[in-house]
Amino acid sequence: MTRATSYFLLSFHAADRSVDVQDLGPDEAAAAAAYSALERSVDSATVEVVLVGADSLETVRKTHSHYFSGTQDLLASVEKNLLAISPA
Amino acid sequence: MLTVTDGPSKERVKLAGDRLRAHQSAAKVLPTQSLLTELDVVGHWRAAHGVPLTRVAANLRYYVAEASGGSFVVGQRLKRMETIRDKLDREPRMVLSRMHDIAGARAVLPTQADADEVLRRLRGQRRWQLLPRTWDYVADPKPDGYRAKHIVARKDGVLIELQIRTAAQHAWAELVEQLDRERGLRLKAGRADPEVMAVLSDASLAFADLEEGRLDRTATLQRVGELLRALPTTRS
Numbered sequence: 001m002t003r004a005t006s007y008f009l010l011s012f013h014a015a016d017r018s019v020d021v022q023d024l025g026p027d028e029a030a031a032a033a034a035y036s037a038l039e040r041s042v043d044s045a046t047v048e049v050v051l052v053g054a055d056s057l058e059t060v061r062k063t064h065s066h067y068f069s070g071t072q073d074l075l076a077s078v079e080k081n082l083l084a085i086s087p088a
Numbered sequence: 089m090l091t092v093t094d095g096p097s098k099e100r101v102k103l104a105g106d107r108l109r110a111h112q113s114a115a116k117v118l119p120t121q122s123l124l125t126e127l128d129v130v131g132h133w134r135a136a137h138g139v140p141l142t143r144v145a146a147n148l149r150y151y152v153a154e155a156s157g158g159s160f161v162v163g164q165r166l167k168r169m170e171t172i173r174d175k176l177d178r179e180p181r182m183v184l185s186r187m188h189d190i191a192g193a194r195a196v197l198p199t200q201a202d203a204d205e206v207l208r209r210l211r212g213q214r215r216w217q218l219l220p221r222t223w224d225y226v227a228d229p230k231p232d233g234y235r236a237k238h239i240v241a242r243k244d245g246v247l248i249e250l251q252i253r254t255a256a257q258h259a260w261a262e263l264v265e266q267l268d269r270e271r272g273l274r275l276k277a278g279r280a281d282p283e284v285m286a287v288l289s290d291a292s293l294a295f296a297d298l299e300e301g302r303l304d305r306t307a308t309l310q311r312v313g314e315l316l317r318a319l320p321t322t323r324s
Contacts, residue, residue, distance in 0.1 A: 028138045029138070035135075048168065052164065052165045053142060053165070063163025064163060066262045074263060075313050079305070079309060085159050086159055087199060
């Protein structure tokens with residue numbers, strides 16, 4: 001019925017708008033523990049840490065696209081989002 | 089594995105929220121060790137949402153797949169500690185154990201008809217309870233122009249927010265996330281300039297026009313581009 005959920009720990013660096021992705025696999029408890037540990041160890045003023053989950057990283061790149069837009073032009077990001085989900 | 093039964097009690101979570109709020113407003117500053125203890129309580133409370141969130145999001149994915157007339161995505165996230173703390177400041181009467189968006193799942197579908205069909209199916213299912221209220225930001229957009237419909241599930245003793253969006257609503261929301269960060273609009277912190285909110289709200293109307301067929305994609309992008317140029321460029 002449904003595919004397993006994978007967890008991804010994202011670290012977004014405001015300075016260059018880059019994102020590090022840690023693929024934590026399907027272990028929810030380990031993912032939540034890694035989230036709190038990383039969050040405590042970084043400077044939240046410069047690095048934004050967030051734990052997301054979905055059936056794939058490709059999905060996360062759509063549901064939470066702003067972490068992955070890099071230095072892409074705002075309108076280019078908008079267009080990409082509009083094209084990502086389309087009617088039949 | 090943490091569940092709500094071995095996580096902190098709701099009374100303890102409420103207390104942690106009240107103590108953090110008092111600390112952050114400097115009404116009653118906590119010594120470092122106490123601050124770490126309170127943050128740890130909140131961290132455990134957040135972690136207790138993880139498994140119920142994943143179950144609810146998996147169910148949501150099923151209903152979305154059934155209802156969508158085209159492609160779709162479903163994702164989930166646990167709220168960042170910083171954002172939880174900001175929200176405590178912003179909503180002085182909110183009880184932390186009743187904050188309903190610590191865990192959030194999001195579905196994006198092609199059209200409002202698809203989104204409404206998902207909501208109808210969710211209201212009809214019995215896997216978990218839903219709070220009766222629908223936060224209908226399509227009928228009543230937020231002051232910054234945010235549009236979507238939200239409902240809140242109750243699963244294994246915790247609350248989980250479900251955001252049901254169309255592609256156009258999602259494109260606007262992601263644009264605003266990116267803008268907020270790049271231009272320091274302080275939207276997330278709830279402290280944006282009213283003029284900025286008016287511009288974003290106009291942009292949101294352009295996305296609604298796209299969704300309802302009054303503008304095509306090229307015209308929408310052009311209109312949004314014009315509006316973005318009207319925004320202040322300096323960080324606040």
